Amino acid sequence: MAPRTRAEALSRERIVEAAVELLDADGERGLTFRTLTERLATGPGAIYWHVPNKGALLDAATASVIAAALTVDAGRSPQDEIRAIGLSLFEAIESHPWLSPQLALQLSRSPRGSVTPRIFEAIGQRVSALGIPENTWFTATSALVHYVFGAAGQNAANSRVLGPGVDRAEFLRAAANAWEDLDPAEFPFLRSIADEVREHDDREQFLTGIELILAGMTGGSRRP
C-alpha cells in the first residue's frame, strides 16, 4: 500500500478509484480520509474540493462497482437474463463485501441515488418481458430485487468472515457442526439441515432461490 507519487492531477474519478481499492483491501474501516490522503499524496482539503463528504464518496464507489455489474450479455430468454443479472450482482457483492451495508443504505434515499433505480430497471425490463399481467410487474420485480439483496448480503457477510486465510469448506463444516450441537428442543430445524449446510453450494442455492420466485411468478397460484 505504498503512497503513490502524484502523477496526474486529482479528480473525482481518481478519488473514487482509490476509495474502491482501499475498501476492497480492508473493508469499510480501510477507508478514512487519512488513508485516502496518504494514498493520493494530498491533503483532506483537496479531496473535499472534489467530493462533498464521505457519504457521497461511498455512494460514488458503490455506483461505480454496481454499474459495471449490471451490464450482462443478451440471453436467450428474459428468465436467462434475470439469472445472469442476479448472479452478476451476487458476484459483485461477493468480491466487494463492503457493498452490502452500503446497498442497504442506498436502497432508500428516494430515487436520488442512481444505484437502486438502475437495478430495478435492469430486472424490471426482463420481468415485463415474461408475459405476466402488467399489474404484477412491480411486485414481482421488488420480490426479485429484495431476494437478490438479501441473499447477496448474507453471502458477502460470509466471505467477510472467511477472509483470505480461511478455507470455505472448513468454515461450512464448522458452522454445520456448531448447529448440530445446538439444543434439540430449541433448534430442531437447524440440526436437521446441518448435513445439507455442510455440502451446499452458495451460487447454486442462490440461483435456486431465483427459480422459486420465477416459478411463483409465472406458474404459481395467486393469493386469495
Place this chain on the structure above:
Amino acid sequence: MAPRTRAEALSRERIVEAAVELLDADGERGLTFRTLTERLATGPGAIYWHVPNKGALLDAATASVIAAALTVDAGRSPQDEIRAIGLSLFEAIESHPWLSPQLALQLSRSPRGSVTPRIFEAIGQRVSALGIPENTWFTATSALVHYVFGAAGQNAANSRVLGPGVDRAEFLRAAANAWEDLDPAEFPFLRSIADEVREHDDREQFLTGIELILAGMTGGSRRP
C-alpha cells in the same frame, strides 16, 4: 431526553434498554458513549464493565428486539405462521429502522450471534411442516429469510427517509413523479410502473412477495 437520576444499579439489561431507546429516537448516530453515559448518569468505564464494546452493545440491542418479534401466535397452517413471522419481522424493522444494517452485519458472524439462527429456526420449522421434500428445506428457508431481510431493509430505509414530519403518500407521490420524469430511453420500466408505485401498499406488497415464494416452493416447477 432528560438524564435520569440513578435509582437502581447499572446492569447489562438497563444499558441495552437505554441503547434501544436512544437508537429508536435518533438512529445509529443517536447512540454514542456520551449520550449513553449522560442518560444513565454514569461514566464510560461503568458501561465497559458490563459490555465489552459498542459492537456487542448493538448486537444485544438487536437480539432483544428480534427475540420479541419472533414470538407469534399459533396459526392454522404453516403458511399462515410463515406470513405472521414475516410480517412481525417486517414491522419490527419498520419501527426500529436501525435494525436493518445491523441485521445485515449480524447475518454472518457464523452461527455465533444468536439472532440469525433464531430467525432461520423460526421460519425453517414451518417450512419443514409444509410437506415438501426434505432436501429442499434449507434452500426454501434461505430464500424466505433473504427475501424478508431484503424487503424489510428497503422498507426500513423508506421509513428512515420519511421521518416523523413527512407524509407517506406524499413521499410515494414524489418518488413516482420523479420516476415519470426519467429518460424514456434509459428507464422505460420505471416509467411504466410509476402509477403502481404511487398507490401500492408496502405491507400488502411484502406479503404478496412471500406468496410468490410459497407458491414456487409448493406448486411451482423445479429448475431443469
Place this chain on the structure above:
DNA sequence: ACCTGAACACCGTTCAAGT
C-alpha cells in the same frame, strides 16, 4: 480553480484510582 495543512469537535476505548 485547485490545493495545502493546521486546527476543531467528536468519537470509542483505556486505565489508574477510588469505594
Place this chain on the structure above:
DNA sequence: ACCTGAACACCGTTCAAGT
C-alpha cells in the same frame, strides 16, 4: 465487584492561506 473520570488515539470536516 463495581464505578469514576481524565486521558489517548483516531475520525470527519473546516478554513485561512497559498498558487
